[in-house]
Amino acid sequence: MTKSNSFLRNIVKPFLSNSNSNSNQESQEEDLNNITTHEQRVFNFETLVSATRNFHPDNKLGQGGFGPVFKGKVDNGTEIAVKKLGQTSNQGKREFVNEAKLLARVQHRNVVSLLGYCVSPEKLLVYEYVPNESLDKLLFKSRARDTLDWKRRYDIISGVARGLLYLHEDAPDCIIHRDIKASNILLDENWVPKIADFGMAKLYPEDQTHVNTRIAGTNGYMAPEYVMHGNLSIKADVYSFGVVVLELISGQKNYTFDLDSECANLLDWAYKQYKKGKGLEILEPILASTADPVQVASCIKIGLLCTQFDHHRRPTMSRVALMLSRKPGALEEPTPPGYLGSRRRSHGLATSSSSDGMSGGSNSQSRAPTASGGGGVPLTSITTQSPNPADMADQGHHRAATRASHFHPHGRR
Numbered sequence: 001m002t003k004s005n006s007f008l009r010n011i012v013k014p015f016l017s018n019s020n021s022n023s024n025q026e027s028q029e030e031d032l033n034n035i036t037t038h039e040q041r042v043f044n045f046e047t048l049v050s051a052t053r054n055f056h057p058d059n060k061l062g063q064g065g066f067g068p069v070f071k072g073k074v075d076n077g078t079e080i081a082v083k084k085l086g087q088t089s090n091q092g093k094r095e096f097v098n099e100a101k102l103l104a105r106v107q108h109r110n111v112v113s114l115l116g117y118c119v120s121p122e123k124l125l126v127y128e129y130v131p132n133e134s135l136d137k138l139l140f141k142s143r144a145r146d147t148l149d150w151k152r153r154y155d156i157i158s159g160v161a162r163g164l165l166y167l168h169e170d171a172p173d174c175i176i177h178r179d180i181k182a183s184n185i186l187l188d189e190n191w192v193p194k195i196a197d198f199g200m201a202k203l204y205p206e207d208q209t210h211v212n213t214r215i216a217g218t219n220g221y222m223a224p225e226y227v228m229h230g231n232l233s234i235k236a237d238v239y240s241f242g243v244v245v246l247e248l249i250s251g252q253k254n255y256t257f258d259l260d261s262e263c264a265n266l267l268d269w270a271y272k273q274y275k276k277g278k279g280l281e282i283l284e285p286i287l288a289s290t291a292d293p294v295q296v297a298s299c300i301k302i303g304l305l306c307t308q309f310d311h312h313r314r315p316t317m318s319r320v321a322l323m324l325s326r327k328p329g330a331l332e333e334p335t336p337p338g339y340l341g342s343r344r345r346s347h348g349l350a351t352s353s354s355s356d357g358m359s360g361g362s363n364s365q366s367r368a369p370t371a372s373g374g375g376g377v378p379l380t381s382i383t384t385q386s387p388n389p390a391d392m393a394d395q396g397h398h399r400a401a402t403r404a405s406h407f408h409p410h411g412r413r
């Protein structure tokens, strides 16, 4: 069997394996072994121990749902980032295999490069080191947020759009990332954005309008049809991209938005301001001196078009790329944004902010409730039918609330 045949077999295997947990676990182990057997990019554990000074706390770059990430330097001077799989997490194992398999197949300026893996005695993923770290740290947690002037933010929007366009349309197989958010966008020394964290990404079968799958993602970034019905398509990534665009413009985090108590979240606020003809007022004040109003107006409209409730109305990423070069007047009018409870609100049936899992009324950092299971799970079924958006809103609100059971520190479902 050729290397590429066996590699492809490795990729589809998790989607074909049955749901029996023992056999899943065995197949995960087998997958890990196959990665080392069939892929050349294997790092010796001792090399990574020495590169990270034995995973010294001073080298720790951050902590993800998967485990800690450390900075390292290998003998030839190359700087690396090493993700260490948490010891006990089964979900982490699935994400490890998923990320290794999918990232190994892609190469793009706006997608982080996977340099290799180590599977024994510990499971580690090795990436190119991206020095300006993740967008969320700069945008939401730093006093140096003015480092991100308008030009940089616009370039980040364009770069992430190109990265997603590649994943959806130009990569060897269509890939849905499923977890586009500020903390999964890394910035290199030239502020070029790199999409990272493919633990939950999925290969998307050709000729399907969407796939049905269990929900995994981060509150505030998940499209309503996906969070309510597990209806996953490239338009779920488009939605998350739209949220990131509006966060970059406003400097506000969608999920913890609290600037206006009349508004459910950032999307609701941005849309209402836009409808009042005050769209530009969502611009973060520190950007006023550097912003190009025409570009800002276009980006606001793009953010709103991407986050529309009806996923059929959301543009594809190739259309977004086109839109970025257009003036705002040349773009269509956005319809209201989608988020859990948005339909009820627009019909005067607002529900309590604590149960809808996405409204900004509570500014709690403890993220919304999570469904069991989490990321990297196999597809459960494939369908070409498109559900009725109105039904989705009404049923989904209840289902999302009843699914609530565990909290995940990173707001992941």
Ligand SMILES: Nc1ncnc2c1ncn2[C@@H]1O[C@H](COP(=O)(O)OP(=O)(O)OP(=O)(O)O)[C@@H](O)[C@H]1O
Pocket: 061, 062, 063, 064, 065, 066, 067, 068, 069, 081, 083, 112, 127, 128, 129, 130, 131, 133, 134, 137, 179, 183, 184, 186, 196, 197, 410, 412
């Ligand atoms: N290649 C890299 N270069 C530099 N820093 C990185 C790199 N990869 C990850 N990091 C840092 O490590 C942190 C943790 O990353 P990770 O992808 O594991 O988790 P996350 O995206 O923050 O959270 P979650 O796993 O819940 O989505 C990131 O926020 C980032 O600051």
